[in-house]
Amino acid sequence: MKQTLMGNDAIALGLIHAGIDMVSGYPGTPSSEILANFQKYKHHFKLDAYAEWATNEKVGFEVAYAGAIAGKRTCATMKQVGLNVASDALMSAAYIGLKGAMLLVSADDPGFYSSQTEQDSRSFAKFARIPVLDPATPQEAYDMVKLGTKISHLFETVVMLRPVMRVCHAREICEVDEGLSVTPLEGNFERNVPRWGAVPPAGRFRQGLEQLERIEVIKAWNWKELIAPKVAALKGEKVLFLTSGTGDGYVREAVTEQAIKADVLKLDMPYPLPKTELEALFASYAKVVVFEESYPCIEEQLSSPKLYGKLTKHAHEIDEFSKAKVMETLANVGIVKKANPYQSPKFTGELPRRAPNMCPGCPHRDVHYAITDVFKKEHAICPSDIGCYTLGLNQGAIDTILCMGGSVSMASGFAVADPKKAVVATIGDSTFTHSGVAPLINAVYQNHRFVLVILDNSTTAMTGRQTTPERSNPAQVDIKRIVEGCGVACHEYFYEPELSKTIDFVRSLKTAYEKATGPVVAVVREFCVLDKEKVEGQLGRAFVEIDQDLCVECDWCITAFKCPPMHYDENGKMAIDPFLCAGCSSCLDVICPVDAFVEKEEV
Amino acid sequence: MKYQIVIAGVGGQGAVFLVKVLSIAASLAGQKCLGTENHGMSQRGGSVSCYVKLGDFYAPAIDEGQADLLIALEATEALRNLHYLKPNAGTVIVNATSEFPEVAYKVYHTDAFSKARNKAFPIDALNVYMLGFTLAKDPNFPFTCKEIEQAITKMNPKLAEKNINVLHQAINDAKAKA
Ligand code: SF4
Ligand code: SF4
Numbered sequence: 001m002k003q004t005l006m007g008n009d010a011i012a013l014g015l016i017h018a019g020i021d022m023v024s025g026y027p028g029t030p031s032s033e034i035l036a037n038f039q040k041y042k043h044h045f046k047l048d049a050y051a052e053w054a055t056n057e058k059v060g061f062e063v064a065y066a067g068a069i070a071g072k073r074t075c076a077t078m079k080q081v082g083l084n085v086a087s088d089a090l091m092s093a094a095y096i097g098l099k100g101a102m103l104l105v106s107a108d109d110p111g112f113y114s115s116q117t118e119q120d121s122r123s124f125a126k127f128a129r130i131p132v133l134d135p136a137t138p139q140e141a142y143d144m145v146k147l148g149t150k151i152s153h154l155f156e157t158v159v160m161l162r163p164v165m166r167v168c169h170a171r172e173i174c175e176v177d178e179g180l181s182v183t184p185l186e187g188n189f190e191r192n193v194p195r196w197g198a199v200p201p202a203g204r205f206r207q208g209l210e211q212l213e214r215i216e217v218i219k220a221w222n223w224k225e226l227i228a229p230k231v232a233a234l235k236g237e238k239v240l241f242l243t244s245g246t247g248d249g250y251v252r253e254a255v256t257e258q259a260i261k262a263d264v265l266k267l268d269m270p271y272p273l274p275k276t277e278l279e280a281l282f283a284s285y286a287k288v289v290v291f292e293e294s295y296p297c298i299e300e301q302l303s304s305p306k307l308y309g310k311l312t313k314h315a316h317e318i319d320e321f322s323k324a325k326v327m328e329t330l331a332n333v334g335i336v337k338k339a340n341p342y343q344s345p346k347f348t349g350e351l352p353r354r355a356p357n358m359c360p361g362c363p364h365r366d367v368h369y370a371i372t373d374v375f376k377k378e379h380a381i382c383p384s385d386i387g388c389y390t391l392g393l394n395q396g397a398i399d400t401i402l403c404m405g406g407s408v409s410m411a412s413g414f415a416v417a418d419p420k421k422a423v424v425a426t427i428g429d430s431t432f433t434h435s436g437v438a439p440l441i442n443a444v445y446q447n448h449r450f451v452l453v454i455l456d457n458s459t460t461a462m463t464g465r466q467t468t469p470e471r472s473n474p475a476q477v478d479i480k481r482i483v484e485g486c487g488v489a490c491h492e493y494f495y496e497p498e499l500s501k502t503i504d505f506v507r508s509l510k511t512a513y514e515k516a517t518g519p520v521v522a523v524v525r526e527f528c529v530l531d532k533e534k535v536e537g538q539l540g541r542a543f544v545e546i547d548q549d550l551c552v553e554c555d556w557c558i559t560a561f562k563c564p565p566m567h568y569d570e571n572g573k574m575a576i577d578p579f580l581c582a583g584c585s586s587c588l589d590v591i592c593p594v595d596a597f598v599e600k601e602e603v
Numbered sequence: 604m605k606y607q608i609v610i611a612g613v614g615g616q617g618a619v620f621l622v623k624v625l626s627i628a629a630s631l632a633g634q635k636c637l638g639t640e641n642h643g644m645s646q647r648g649g650s651v652s653c654y655v656k657l658g659d660f661y662a663p664a665i666d667e668g669q670a671d672l673l674i675a676l677e678a679t680e681a682l683r684n685l686h687y688l689k690p691n692a693g694t695v696i697v698n699a700t701s702e703f704p705e706v707a708y709k710v711y712h713t714d715a716f717s718k719a720r721n722k723a724f725p726i727d728a729l730n731v732y733m734l735g736f737t738l739a740k741d742p743n744f745p746f747t748c749k750e751i752e753q754a755i756t757k758m759n760p761k762l763a764e765k766n767i768n769v770l771h772q773a774i775n776d777a778k779a780k781a
Binding site for chain 1: 629660663666669682686693704726
């Protein structure tokens with residue numbers, strides 16, 4: 001049956017058709033829609049399946065892994081940086097293995113479209129010694145979910161699927177199964193202490209040896225099942241291109257469009273590679289070029305003087321692939337003459353940079369503004385975290401960003417290192433439950449003196465508004481009580497669009513901070529303007545415009561508040577774009593030093 | 604047939620919607636189609652560019668100098684993405700005033716913002732309006748109005764009528780101007 005699917009949709013449908021009925025993960029672009037789509041299909045097929053967001057990727061991995069050692073087919077979803085969080089569990093699971101099947105989907109982001117780093121999850125698979133499949137298109141992602149589940153079951157190991165952004169968010173007309181043909185496996189944990197509970201060194205040592213043997217067997221399987229049939233179909237040209245994942249698409253298009261004579265061998269499972277067999281293949285070629293995104297995962301497993309790639313500095317080492325980069329590599333290797341056939345003149349005039357910005361009407365903007373207003377930039381350090389509020393960077397309200405939960409531990413570090421400055425950290429509700437709680441406990445017991453503001457809009461807004469623990473179950477999971485449970489009082493403020501009230505609240509935090517000997521913690525109960533359920537009645541007090549006779553072009557509103565509708569018009573005066581303004585009225589009374597913001601007469 | 608389209612705009616203008624409509628239209632017309640969307644940060648008012656590749660392609664992204672058509676929901680995003688067009692052969696469909704600069708491509712512009720301000724159509728249908736304008740202006744556009752209507756209906760039957768009205772309004776506006 002043909003269906004037009006986005007990659008993440010194809011993966012979700014693949015999970016259903018592979019008989020996976022336990023999915024756990026943490027949202028992160030570009031992986032987020034996988035679990036959400038699985039939930040959608042679960043309802044569509046009336047499947048009795050588990051599919052929930054975990055508090056972080058490690059938790060997500062462990063839930064799915066426990067399911068698999070109890071004999072079910074399971075899946076954990078995350079993005080590449082999330083895999084760092086889950087890696088602790090992954091490394092052990094890779095030794096121990098499993099009974100049913102488990103697919104670990106780690107979505108990569110070559111080109112850093114929405115990530116802190118570009119890291120290649122395939123290298124993590126290599127590090128953990130588990131097989132990894134690298135799809136190039138939504139169709140392949142669908143097929144490889146089924147293949148990976150099969151391999152996982154066959155070899156009793158976690159198998160990684162590594163789609164990149166251009167697969168997750170690509171759209172293709174895919175050939176998929178109809179209906180449901182597999183039945184879910186019954187979970188039944190069988191006690192086996194030497195296997196599931198092995199304690200170092202003897203038990204684990206044996207498992208380590210078994211892992212090495214297993215990876216040899218999988219190498220042989222990779223050759224026989226996946227690579228050899230493709231080798232048989234090669235044309236016998238003088239040069240060989242080894243590709244993996246999306247790299248393959250760029251190479252194939254460049255090869256056809258530029259009429260390059262070459263054999264292209266796509267490695268569906270880039271780790272573990274049958275080194276001996278592949279290197280034997282090189283004998284009949286003059287040159288072998290590796291095209292892979294983003295680290296030299298394939299290249300590192302092979303060696304030959306004929307081999308060209310990132311390690312030999314013939315291919316680019318960072319950023320997404322393109323056909324232009326394929327041609328550049330080929331020129332470097334001496335297969336084509338230099339000159340980029342893919343080039344059109346750029347527009348040379350000046351264009352405004354369009355940095356991602358918080359939505360008009362977003363409460364985060366007010367809180368950032370209030371913090372800088374009350375604590376003053378020169379006297380404060382403001383670590384922040386991963387989420388929409390990170391975009392407070394545009395307001396000049398943030399000094400550091402490291403990783404999920406990092407704002408809380410870094411606040412501790414700054415408080416110790418530079419006690420003359422006030423430290424005011426911000427973190428979102430989802431990030432706080434992800435990995436902010438442990439560092440808060442650390443700060444409480446060691447009496448680190450800083451202010452922590454938890455921005456609680458009760459959703460994981462940045463990745464598309466996935467539900468949070470507190471949202472799903474507010475009676476049991478409540479941030480205020482979590483904070484209190486960590487041993488410190490929690491100041492609470494219910495956000496109002498009147499900026500002066502938010503500023504007053506932050507002032508009260510400053511007073512508390514001045515007297516404090518440990519952390520001062522606050523939760524601001526907000527909403528996300530895109531969250532239709534919660535925003536009702538909270539926005540829309542008044543739309544605004546600028547009294548242009550009053551505006552003195554001081555730049556203050558646009559630098560310190562930076563609401564997207566604010567811009568300079570043809571006369572060089574501040575103006576509000578009526579299509580963008582959410583009518584939250586926050587900017588009305590406090591921000592402008594000459595009160596040029598006025599309520600709009602008619603809307 | 605091979606035809607490559609870049610859709611550019613600002614987060615929130617509905618570029619992704621157009622990718623969906625075009626890929627559904629392709630499947631209804633029995634054509635091969637590969638496209639990409641931008642998610643994440645781009646939701647928050649950043650630049651968004653999406654690709655639709657019709658025909659025999661393997662890589663979802665469009666390279667510079669390769670696109671046949673650029674649909675821009677906003678003028679500066681059009682300029683930012685110009686170099687994706689085939690030199691001397693690309694077509695630009697852009698929401699811009701007559702002040703849009705002279706460029707080395709065939710440009711069709713319409714000031715959709717002013718029209719929306721005058722309540723000619725609701726601003727959240729800007730994307731559909733620009734698609735209608737494309738249908739009227741780009742002679743090589745690989746879909747018929749019927750196919751686009753069917754795709755819009757398949758995507759969201761509830762909003763189909765409203766969207767199809769905007770589509771036709773754009774076509775009529777484009778013809779009236781010519
Ligand atoms: S998505 Fe929600 S939380 Fe994020 S910037 Fe917009 S309003 Fe704020
Ligand atoms: S009222 Fe002011 S702060 Fe609120 S959305 Fe409009 S311009 Fe932005």
